[in-house]
Amino acid sequence: MKSASNLERVLTAGHFAVTGECGPPRGADPEKVLKKAALVKGNVDVCNVTDNQTSVVRMSSLAGCMLVKQSGIEPLLQMVVRDRNRIALQSDLLGAAALGVHNLLCLSGDHQKFGDDPKAKNVFDIDSIQLIHLVKTMRDEGIFPSGEKLDGVPRFYIGCAVNPFADPFEIRVPRLKLKVDAGADFVQTQCIYNMDKFKLYMEGARKQGLHERVKILAGVTPLKSAGMAKFMNRMVAGIDIPDEVIKRVADEPKEKQAAKGIEICIEQIQELKEMEGIAGVHVMAIEWEEKLNEIVGGAGLLPRPVVEQ
Amino acid sequence: MITGTPKPIEEILEMIEPYDNIIVAGCFGCVTVCRVGGDKEVQVLSSTLRLAREASGRKIEIKEICLERQCDPEYLEPMRPYVEDYQAVLSIACGAGIQFMAEKFMKTPLLPGINTGFLGVTERQGEWAERCQGCGDCVLHLTGGICPVTRCAKSIFHGPCGGSVNGTCEVAKDIKCGWQLIIDRLKSLDQMENYGKLKPYKGWDASRDGGPRRILREDMI
Numbered sequence: 063m064k065s066a067s068n069l070e071r072v073l074t075a076g077h078f079a080v081t082g083e084c085g086p087p088r089g090a091d092p093e094k095v096l097k098k099a100a101l102v103k104g105n106v107d108v109c110n111v112t113d114n115q116t117s118v119v120r121m122s123s124l125a126g127c128m129l130v131k132q133s134g135i136e137p138l139l140q141m142v143v144r145d146r147n148r149i150a151l152q153s154d155l156l157g158a159a160a161l162g163v164h165n166l167l168c169l170s171g172d173h174q175k176f177g178d179d180p181k182a183k184n185v186f187d188i189d190s191i192q193l194i195h196l197v198k199t200m201r202d203e204g205i206f207p208s209g210e211k212l213d214g215v216p217r218f219y220i221g222c223a224v225n226p227f228a229d230p231f232e233i234r235v236p237r238l239k240l241k242v243d244a245g246a247d248f249v250q251t252q253c254i255y256n257m258d259k260f261k262l263y264m265e266g267a268r269k270q271g272l273h274e275r276v277k278i279l280a281g282v283t284p285l286k287s288a289g290m291a292k293f294m295n296r297m298v299a300g301i302d303i304p305d306e307v308i309k310r311v312a313d314e315p316k317e318k319q320a321a322k323g324i325e326i327c328i329e330q331i332q333e334l335k336e337m338e339g340i341a342g343v344h345v346m347a348i349e350w351e352e353k354l355n356e357i358v359g360g361a362g363l364l365p366r367p368v369v370e371q
Numbered sequence: 372m373i374t375g376t377p378k379p380i381e382e383i384l385e386m387i388e389p390y391d392n393i394i395v396a397g398c399f400g401c402v403t404v405c406r407v408g409g410d411k412e413v414q415v416l417s418s419t420l421r422l423a424r425e426a427s428g429r430k431i432e433i434k435e436i437c438l439e440r441q442c443d444p445e446y447l448e449p450m451r452p453y454v455e456d457y458q459a460v461l462s463i464a465c466g467a468g469i470q471f472m473a474e475k476f477m478k479t480p481l482l483p484g485i486n487t488g489f490l491g492v493t494e495r496q497g498e499w500a501e502r503c504q505g506c507g508d509c510v511l512h513l514t515g516g517i518c519p520v521t522r523c524a525k526s527i528f529h530g531p532c533g534g535s536v537n538g539t540c541e542v543a544k545d546i547k548c549g550w551q552l553i554i555d556r557l558k559s560l561d562q563m564e565n566y567g568k569l570k571p572y573k574g575w576d577a578s579r580d581g582g583p584r585r586i587l588r589e590d591m592i
């Protein structure tokens with residue numbers, strides 16, 4: 063094993079992995095995280111803790127990870143390069159590893175203009191692909207990228223995110239390849255609604271043998287309502303919800319739309335499970351953690367396997 | 372060229388409030404080309420300030436000048452005999468020019484009349500756009516002649532990020548995604564192999580992060 067990660071063990075043992083997500087609160091109340099974590103527990107192999115997503119200030123990802131860990135769930139630290147230069151990145155990585163975080167997701171981060179502090183200075187000292195390289199260098203060579211030797215090596219399972227629905231489409235597989243070349247062990251995709259486009263993407267990835275070099279976890283997010291679907295489609299860059307998916311939710315009366323959203327999500331997971339090269343799903347039930355059990359269970363993915371170290 | 376935009380007149384009036392006589396100094400360099408600090412702008416600004424001050428009941432005397440360049444010592448020197456006759460200089464050159472004048476005339480307050488912007492080009496009359504951040508280590512030969520540092524809102528070296536949609540950047544609909552432009556150019560140059568290479572971490576020490584920079588050309592000294 064490259065790392066001490068449960069996700070790595072589950073995937074290596076050949077199981078279909080399930081990851082989930084916990085967004086830290088906009089305040090210092092630990093209860094908020096613990097409450098969400100209680101809903102996530104037992105339904106996932108590891109739980110992502112987001113890092114100031116959409117540039118809105120929240121409790122730090124590392125603190126969130128520790129609270130998730132306290133709850134008995136293995137945390138996954140998301141880390142954006144928007145807010146930290148290479149000195150802070152390396153330092154936070156060492157700290158996270160020392161505190162027992164074994165999973166990492168390397169991200170660019172949304173531009174600060176989306177948050178409450180659009181006048182903030184951004185960093186982007188290195189980019190997310192270089193961050194993958196940085197962590198891999200520390201883990202596999204036992205040195206800092208500067209060449210200095212590490213006193214204690216962080217053993218992260220290294221992940222990254224990909225958005226198959228961003229433009230230009232033709233560059234999406236080559237960019238995934240760059241991430242794999244840089245050293246990514248696994249990837250989590252943006253939420254998938256446009257299955258046809260995703261199939262094309264996977265075809266491209268398989269042609270290059272990328273599915274054999276990296277574990278691909280397909281991202282899904284249940285739609286709560288037709289209104290939410292339309293809003294996401296319009297407002298969130300890189301989200302692609304086809305009209306027929308929106309229509310399936312919209313055709314239901316308001317009080318039944320959420321149930322339809324969950325039904326569609328379960329169908330998607332089942333379809334993804336059969337797709338060659340998909341090693342697991344990343345279920346982002348954003349602010350809807352109470353439905354995670356229903357979704358993961360509905361897809362026949364419970365109980366989660368226990369793989370001994 | 373270096374571009375800029377005029378400061379709001381209220382802000383300028385506040386700056387010159389303590390003074391009864393000032394110099395308004397333009398520059399025939401970049402700021403003339405981007406129509407923010409040339410002799411025409413000196414005239415217009417001076418008249419506006421005179422009128423405003425007259426209306427407020429406290430006249431101001433203004434000497435109008437426009438220097439060949441405010442960033443070269445030889446063009447600043449001719450001001451020396453009279454600069455101390457005035458209480459302040461309001462310069463509408465770029466930030467470099469204004470500072471250089473401040474360094475040369477230690478006893479005269481220097482006031483900025485424009486907000487200096489970026490290194491850019493005239494895309495069409497009345498529209499300028501940024502192209503270079505002077506990072507000190509140019510990579511344009513690898514990126515199809517389009518600058519990732521400047522044209523990508525995140526200055527990433529392996530783009531485009533997940534926010535690129537239909538050629539536009541996630542930051543705003545009217546900003547083109549720099550990485551889409553890079554890929555378009557690499558394709559038309561048949562240089563897509565450049566895309567597939569991992570690029571080393573950028574050495575920002577060659578940029579402003581290394582501290583204020585200096586170029587020394589022994590052959591010219």
Ligand code: SF4
Pocket residue numbers: 502503504505506507508509510511518519520521
């Ligand atoms: S790479 Fe550096 S020097 Fe070259 S255009 Fe971009 S900012 Fe300017």
Ligand code: SF4
Pocket residue numbers: 522523524525526527530531532533534535536539540541542547548549550551
């Ligand atoms: S959308 Fe394009 S220009 Fe904007 S931050 Fe992403 S890669 Fe850079």
